[in-house]
Amino acid sequence: MYRCIENGSVTSAKGFKAAGIFCGIKRKKKDLALIYSELPCTTAGTFTLNKVKAAPLLISKEVIKKNNFTKAVLVNSGNANACTGDEGYNDALDMQKWCAEKLNISQDEVLISSTGVIGQKMPMEKIKSGIDEIVNHLSEHGGFNAAEAIMTTDTKIKSFAFEVKLKKSSVTIGGICKGSGMIMPNMATMLGFLSTDAAIEKDLLSELLLNSVQKSFNKISVDGETSTNDMVVILANGASGISIEKNSEDMQIFQEALTAISIEMAKSIVSDGEGATKLVTVNVKNAKSKLDADLVGKSIANSSLVKTAIYGADANWGRILSAAGQSGADFDPANVSIHFNDLPVLLPEYTLALDEEKASKILSQSEFSINIDLGSGSEDCTWWTCDLTEEYVRINADYRT
Amino acid sequence: MYRCIENGSVTSAKGFKAAGIFCGIKRKKKDLALIYSELPCTTAGTFTLNKVKAAPLLISKEVIKKNNFTKAVLVNSGNANACTGDEGYNDALDMQKWCAEKLNISQDEVLISSTGVIGQKMPMEKIKSGIDEIVNHLSEHGGFNAAEAIMTTDTKIKSFAFEVKLKKSSVTIGGICKGSGMIMPNMATMLGFLSTDAAIEKDLLSELLLNSVQKSFNKISVDGETSTNDMVVILANGASGISIEKNSEDMQIFQEALTAISIEMAKSIVSDGEGATKLVTVNVKNAKSKLDADLVGKSIANSSLVKTAIYGADANWGRILSAAGQSGADFDPANVSIHFNDLPVLLPEYTLALDEEKASKILSQSEFSINIDLGSGSEDCTWWTCDLTEEYVRINADYRT
Numbered sequence: 038m039y040r041c042i043e044n045g046s047v048t049s050a051k052g053f054k055a056a057g058i059f060c061g062i063k064r065k066k067k068d069l070a071l072i073y074s075e076l077p078c079t080t081a082g083t084f085t086l087n088k089v090k091a092a093p094l095l096i097s098k099e100v101i102k103k104n105n106f107t108k109a110v111l112v113n114s115g116n117a118n119a120c121t122g123d124e125g126y127n128d129a130l131d132m133q134k135w136c137a138e139k140l141n142i143s144q145d146e147v148l149i150s151s152t153g154v155i156g157q158k159m160p161m162e163k164i165k166s167g168i169d170e171i172v173n174h175l176s177e178h179g180g181f182n183a184a185e186a187i188m189t190t191d192t193k194i195k196s197f198a199f200e201v202k203l204k205k206s207s208v209t210i211g212g213i214c215k216g217s218g219m220i221m222p223n224m225a226t227m228l229g230f231l232s233t234d235a236a237i238e239k240d241l242l243s244e245l246l247l248n249s250v251q252k253s254f255n256k257i258s259v260d261g262e263t264s265t266n267d268m269v270v271i272l273a274n275g276a277s278g279i280s281i282e283k284n285s286e287d288m289q290i291f292q293e294a295l296t297a298i299s300i301e302m303a304k305s306i307v308s309d310g311e312g313a314t315k316l317v318t319v320n321v322k323n324a325k326s327k328l329d330a331d332l333v334g335k336s337i338a339n340s341s342l343v344k345t346a347i348y349g350a351d352a353n354w355g356r357i358l359s360a361a362g363q364s365g366a367d368f369d370p371a372n373v374s375i376h377f378n379d380l381p382v383l384l385p386e387y388t389l390a391l392d393e394e395k396a397s398k399i400l401s402q403s404e405f406s407i408n409i410d411l412g413s414g415s416e417d418c419t420w421w422t423c424d425l426t427e428e429y430v431r432i433n434a435d436y437r438t
Numbered sequence: 439m440y441r442c443i444e445n446g447s448v449t450s451a452k453g454f455k456a457a458g459i460f461c462g463i464k465r466k467k468k469d470l471a472l473i474y475s476e477l478p479c480t481t482a483g484t485f486t487l488n489k490v491k492a493a494p495l496l497i498s499k500e501v502i503k504k505n506n507f508t509k510a511v512l513v514n515s516g517n518a519n520a521c522t523g524d525e526g527y528n529d530a531l532d533m534q535k536w537c538a539e540k541l542n543i544s545q546d547e548v549l550i551s552s553t554g555v556i557g558q559k560m561p562m563e564k565i566k567s568g569i570d571e572i573v574n575h576l577s578e579h580g581g582f583n584a585a586e587a588i589m590t591t592d593t594k595i596k597s598f599a600f601e602v603k604l605k606k607s608s609v610t611i612g613g614i615c616k617g618s619g620m621i622m623p624n625m626a627t628m629l630g631f632l633s634t635d636a637a638i639e640k641d642l643l644s645e646l647l648l649n650s651v652q653k654s655f656n657k658i659s660v661d662g663e664t665s666t667n668d669m670v671v672i673l674a675n676g677a678s679g680i681s682i683e684k685n686s687e688d689m690q691i692f693q694e695a696l697t698a699i700s701i702e703m704a705k706s707i708v709s710d711g712e713g714a715t716k717l718v719t720v721n722v723k724n725a726k727s728k729l730d731a732d733l734v735g736k737s738i739a740n741s742s743l744v745k746t747a748i749y750g751a752d753a754n755w756g757r758i759l760s761a762a763g764q765s766g767a768d769f770d771p772a773n774v775s776i777h778f779n780d781l782p783v784l785l786p787e788y789t790l791a792l793d794e795e796k797a798s799k800i801l802s803q804s805e806f807s808i809n810i811d812l813g814s815g816s817e818d819c820t821w822w823t824c825d826l827t828e829e830y831v832r833i834n835a836d837y838r839t
Contacts, residue, residue, distance in 0.1 A: 086764070087760060087763040087764045088762070088763035088764070088765075088767070088768075088769065088771060089759055089760055089762070089763030089764075089771045090763075117756075119756065119760075120756055120759055120771065120784075120788050121788060122772065122787055122788030122789075123787075125788070154756065155754075155756025155757070155759070155760060156755060156756040156759075156784075156788070156790065341742070341830075341834070342834055345830075345831050345834035345835045346834065346835070348831065348835045349834070349835030351835065353556075354557065355518075355520065355521055355555065355556025355557040356556070358490055358521055358556070358557075359488060359490055359520075359556060361489070361490070362488040362489035362490030362491075363487070363488045363489070363490075364489075366489070367489075368489065370489060370490045370521065371523065383521075383557075386523055386524075387521050387522060387523035387526070387557070388523075389557065425831060426831055427828035427831045427832065429742075429746075429831075430746050430749065430826055430827055430828045430830070430831060431828065433742070433743055433746035433747065433750070434746045434747070434749045434750030434752065
């Protein structure tokens with residue numbers, strides 16, 4: 038009911054333009070992005086649960102809460118505008134206002150977002166000049182430039198689009214996102230911007246987004262950190278002329294597609310996690326409760342010892358079981374079985390089934406799955422994680438310098 | 439009221455003997471330790487909260503629960519006897535029984551403990567021969583050999599003793615311990631064996647140990663992992679002829695000394711954490727509640743981003759504040775101040791006070807403190823952590839191989 042559009046982006050959905058430029062916040066690379074729809078968009082968002090929230094995030098949250106429609110998302114990288122106090126808050130408001138003026142729209146139609154170093158003053162002159170310039174670059178082909186401009190330590194541009202085949206017609210969902218450190222549960226430890234040309238009423242859009250995020254962006258871990266800045270938003274401008282109604286069959290199809298593209302985006306963040314060389318899917322099966330399944334998946338995905346063992350292609354299933362054991366979930370360890378892809382490693386009653394050579398072959402691949410069956414109930418969930426490497430340490434030991 | 443005894447060990451307390459030998463579980467290094475008191479000892483212990491519990495731990499827990507006295511602790515390194523099912527449980531019972539026979543004491547007077555790789559069968563013939571041999575090596579000077587024999591990836595022998603100056607007399611507390619990966623909160627993510635020649639009734643001993651552990655072994659983090667095997671036990675044999683009574687002044691003094699030696703032991707584990715080059719004290723001040731203080735300390739001590747910044751001597755206070763923010767504790771970020779040792783870094787209202795050069799000098803030292811004042815109440819706590827280095831990744835990427 039949906040298919041991936043090659044070279045798709047946030048501008049693949051009708052009526053969306055975007056741009057990405059260099060304005061001088063970073064040393065060389067693109068650092069300012071703008072997404073724009075002339076048609077007003079219903080908008081939904083999810084935001085970090087970190088107690089410390091960056092100024093632009095507070096403003097965007099308020100915009101979505103108070104307004105029925107937005108038209109633009111302005112994003113800078115290189116500076117998070119977090120922990121910057123009243124001055125930072127006013128800077129964020131200024132960015133929003135300046136952008137609205139240049140686009141000739143209302144200030145509360147502009148969402149803003151920042152990512153980068155915490156606790157540094159925004160270089161407002163550079164940003165204002167950047168805004169003056171970026172509005173002239175808006176284009177229906179600008180999604181990739183925007184995706185490039187929101188990157189920090191990301192090594193790959195993250196840009197996607199899906200065509201959603203509804204019962205009688207089709208709509209498009211596009212998205213760009215960035216990681217790649219400070220990636221952990223609890224929404225929304227990264228930036229994700231989704232667009233669709235379907236028309237979707239605001240409350241329903243919010244519901245659809247939350248359902249998708251719960252199965253995608255909230256199920257990934259690079260380093261167990263929840264950032265101060267991160268958010269996922271979706272804008273729906275109705276440019277396709279197709280409306281998605283609550284409880285319709287089309288709504289189901291759209292939900293599936295939105296979840297699917299969100300999972301693709303989330304996986305792209307994990308596989309480009311700082312220093313990561315491997316993308317690992319953690320499937321938890323037969324937990325007593327949804328919460329237990331989630332706790333086990335999260336604990337395995339976050340375990341430094343599991344992640345270093347993955348890096349070393351070491352079939353150290355004991356660390357996987359131990360990570361499950363420290364998750365707080367209720368299960369009987371004697372009932373647990375563990376597979377790497379389809380290869381049995383541990384069977385119930387601590388029965389070892391480990392073929393070291395075959396296991397090591399699987400763990401040496403750049404993508405594989407760890408499947409843990411708790412044998413304690415019928416609830417499942419899926420997490421995605423990456424390996425922990427020396428390169429992660431190197432990147433983060435001198436991020437600011 | 440207490441002083442550190444130079445070259446002290448678990449055998450510094452009167453009436454305790456110990457030994458450490460190589461019996462063939464590891465390739466070359468000592469791997470079997472025995473601590474023994476001819477006098478019966480009241481005994482207390484704290485054990486891992488990991489749902490997956492190793493066989494020897496289950497047995498030792500039961501011994502302490504059911505018996506008023508013990509006389510010996512047998513410990514092997516190189517094999518954790520965890521996730522080994524019924525066979526592993528029977529092996530652990532056999533170890534206990536064999537050791538009791540050789541010491542000519544009752545089986546339920548022997549505590550057993552294991553550390554090392556998870557999920558492998560115990561080499562029982564080697565262990566039995568080892569037990570035959572080790573009883574002949576018991577000595578009042580054997581504490582260091584025992585401390586060496588419980589090491590896994592530890593690079594330093596961890597052995598301590600304190601003389602406790604009571605009102606009219608003095609007693610001794612000795613202790614050995616090992617780390618150095620899988621170190622995290624929630625008791626007792628390592629092995630610690632304490633001895634004292636004071637006479638202390640069992641329930642009181644348990645209370646004193648729990649109070650100490652709460653402020654020491656439960657406040658350290660190397661990698662956020664809770665192991666399947668770990669425990670801290672204390673044996674009190676009364677050989678000094680001095681009795682510590684509940685609610686006495688001597689009890690207060692003993693409690694302080696026990697906490698102090700436990701903190702020394704815990705710190706020795708952190709500073710010898712896998713790949714660690716720095717020991718960092720995290721002081722949390724003025725939290726709303728004890729729990730909030732603990733959550734913030736734990737979150738900072740566990741944060742990969744804080745730990746890599748420490749490694750890089752990068753004064754990235756934003757990561758510290760962000761780690762506090764994701765802890766779940768209730769506080770207003772605008773009230774927070776952060777100091778490195780006495781150097782102000784962040785003052786309330788996000789007022790930057792950072793002298794990068796001075797900060798970097800402090801962060802380059804092998805020991806310093808991060809002091810975070812939440813400005814939200816009056817509860818404090820202290821955690822200890824280390825840096826996260828490339829070496830941690832290397833050690834854990836090929837631990838088994």
